[in-house]
Amino acid sequence: MAFLILTLLTTLLALLTTAAIYRFNVILTPTRNKPLRHGRRNPNEPTHLLVVLGSGGHTAEMLAMLKRSVTAPNAAEKLNWKDYSHRTYVINEGDDISKERVVEFEELAVGTAEDLMAGKVKKATDIGPGKYEIVTVPRAREIHQSLYTSPMSSIACLQACRDILMKHTTDTRDGHAGEAGKVDFPDLILCNGPATATVLVFASVLLRFFDVRGCSTRGKMRTIYVESWARVKSLSLSGKLLCRVVDRFLVQWPQLAKEAVGRVEYRGVLV
């Protein structure tokens, strides 16, 4: 009798594990569906960009990269900041310097954004500069903290990240879109390596695993990881953890693209 129960439990466990592995495979392929978009800066389809900042160099590199994009003289390279009607910046608790830098950057970026023009007349459907918010999370890991105690602090961070990702959600309509005009889960999560980013990406994967509020169906929270410019010969720890998890993984040195595995791409220096 006991043997029977044991067999059943083992079979059940095996089935669940297989199912979980299958589901993770489906979730983590970069070719998963993207939402259908009807033009840029469409007031009915607000776009949501989430940017993760960290201490010192991480924030400096991220903002330098974004600044370079929004001020690029070459039209093919220039990022129009109005393409993202809602921006969320995630910083560590107590990181006031990063907060100031974000405010500075947003002022600059909004100034560079172009309006939709028909001739010289501004189109009626032009959306304004949009909104941004700065949210904080407890640190996943302090500088010099032992890697063995990091899992504990990461749990608190994970819960905070989940709350941030769930802050704006809508329901699904037409099978692939959110309700018109409402801000939804982030469309993109852009990060460059602090431990907070790793935890946030894992939180987003968990949410998509269970298709919470339809985030997986609607193709939300695509993750883009840009490895730090300071990593020339080997990936950082965050990079190693995330290289098979994120949708796009970019390095900034060609020698690194040859060395590393996973979906590593080199598209030139981005900072």
Add this chain to the structure above:
Amino acid sequence: MASTKTCFVTVGATASFHDLVKGVLSPSFLKALQSHSYTDLIVQYGVDGKQTFDLAVKAAGSSGIQISGFELEKAGLGKYMRLAKGSGKEAQEGVVISHAGSGSILDALRQQIPIIVVPNATLLDNHQVELAEALAEQEYVVHGRLENLAKALEDAERLRERQKEWPPANSGVHRQAKAVGLRGILDEEMGFLD
């Protein structure tokens, strides 16, 4: 009045770098500064660097150089970089000596000031040295060594003439693509069709 020439030293905002502070205040380096007609030395000595700085300044005694220092600057180091850049007639272009952190390096490259990069070997895995070497190889920066900062200063003078532009023009990768750089990647992931 003679024109000023400023050397700005930064150890970064996150970790301390006592060896660099001591190195730039050593008599041999101060002499080298004088020989290249520097008039000012500004040192951002970072978190708990004040003691090291004060002791070294006292030991240095009088040199022909105007020395000043500060711990951190919340508003960013832009204004000190501009001092090092100089504004033409009254202020010649100087040099920036920095720890090998990407943020500081990018700032100096953007402003087109010759920069000497000194890796902070006390940080995790000595990771700063990779970036310093790679950039020095491509001749964007001078890789400075703590044992011989005077030589680095000389190399920086030579680099001044061959100062390279930053950011580099996209090196032919995807030149035909409609959208390049970070914007290209974001567009692809968003699924914008236009």
